[in-house]
Amino acid sequence: GAVVSQHPSWVICKSGTSVKIECRSLDFQATTMFWYRQFPKQSLMLMATSNEGSKATYEQGVEKDKFLINHASLTLSTLTVTSAHPEDSSFYICSARDQVSVPTTEAFFGQGTRLTVV
Amino acid sequence: SQQGEEDPQALSIQEGENATMNCSYKTSINNLQWYRQNSGRGLVHLILIRSNEREKHSGRLRVTLDTSKKSSSLLITASRAADTASYFCATLNSGNTPLVFGKGTRLSVIA
Numbered sequence: 001g002a003v004v005s006q007h008p009s010w011v012i013c014k015s016g017t018s019v020k021i022e023c024r025s026l027d028f029q030a031t032t033m034f035w036y037r038q039f040p041k042q043s044l045m046l047m048a049t050s051n052e053g054s055k056a057t058y059e060q061g062v063e064k065d066k067f068l069i070n071h072a073s074l075t076l077s078t079l080t081v082t083s084a085h086p087e088d089s090s091f092y093i094c095s096a097r098d099q100v101s102v103p104t105t106e107a108f109f110g111q112g113t114r115l116t117v118v
Numbered sequence: 119s120q121q122g123e124e125d126p127q128a129l130s131i132q133e134g135e136n137a138t139m140n141c142s143y144k145t146s147i148n149n150l151q152w153y154r155q156n157s158g159r160g161l162v163h164l165i166l167i168r169s170n171e172r173e174k175h176s177g178r179l180r181v182t183l184d185t186s187k188k189s190s191s192l193l194i195t196a197s198r199a200a201d202t203a204s205y206f207c208a209t210l211n212s213g214n215t216p217l218v219f220g221k222g223t224r225l226s227v228i229a
Binding site: 034036041043044049091093095105106107108110112 | 151158159160161163206208214216217218219220221222224
C-alpha cells in the first residue's frame with residue numbers, strides 16, 4: 001500500500017534555531033499534503049495544507065512566517081519551524097492521499113516527528 | 119478546526135470485553151475514517167466508511183454510520199491488552215480537503 005515517510009522521527013533543538021521536517025510520498029504522487037500538530041493527550045490539529053508548486057494554505061492562528069512549508073515536488077513537502085521556542089515542542093505529522101487514483105480514500109500518515117525545543 | 123467529538127474521552131475495560139466509542143460530527147461528509155494511535159506514535163488507519171454505507175466490519179472491528187444523526191460508532195469486540203491506544207474518528211468532506219479529527223478516545227484494556 002501507499003507509504004508516507006517522515007523524517008526525522010524525533011529532534012531536540014536549542015531555542016532560537018530552525019528545524020526542518022521532511023514528508024515524502026514513496027509510491028504515489030501527492031499534489032496536496034497536510035501538516036498536523038498534536039500536543040500531549042490532544043487530537044491532531046491541522047496546521048496547513050501544502051500545495052505542490054504554490055503557496056501553502058495556513059489555518060487560522062498558525063504563523064506562516066514561523067512554519068515555512070515548501071512543496072517543491074509531487075513527492076516531497078517540508079515543514080521548517082523557524083526560531084523555535086519551547087512552546088513549539090510538539091508532535092508534528094504529515095499526511096497525503098493518492099489523489100490521482102482515488103481522491104476520497106484513506107489518508108496515509110508519516111510516522112510523525114517529536115520536536116523538543118530546549 | 120475539529121469537527122468530530124468522541125465519546126467517551128477515556129474508557130477502561132477488562133480484556134475480553136467489548137469497547138464502544140462514539141463520534142459525532144457537524145457538516146456533511148464524503149466518508150468517515152477511524153484511526154488508532156499508540157502513545158507517542160503515528161496513526162494507523164483502521165477502517166473507512168462512506169456516507170452511503172451504514173455498517174462495515176473488519177476483523178474484530180465494527181463501524182456504524184448514521185448520517186441523519188451525524189454520528190458514528192466503533193466497536194472493538196473481544197478486546198485485548200494490545201488494543202490499548204487512542205482512537206480517533208476523522209471526517210473527509212471532499213477529495214482535496216484535509217481530514218478533520220475528533221478529540222479521540224483513550225482506551226485502556228486491562229489484562
